[in-house]
Amino acid sequence: MQVIYDVLKKGVFVEFRGRSHYLEGPFQNQRDAVQAAEEHCRRLGWQDRQET
Structure with a gap:
């Protein structure tokens, strides 16, 4: 997963x-x-390792 914030x-x-x-x-x-x-990524199946 890669996330980029659009400041504009x-x-x-x-x-x-x-x-x-x-x-x-x-x-x-x-x-x-x-x-x-x-x-959004969780809804697509991503699991945060910290939550498991």
Whole structure:
């Protein structure tokens, strides 16, 4: 998973399992954008090692 915060549009680019996604937001800050990206990836099957 790779996450890139778009500071101009307040969105976030997410690459997960070879597919790219853009979550438009707008998000209040980078932390909120990253959390949204992680949740998006969880819906696609990602499991955070810290949660197991």
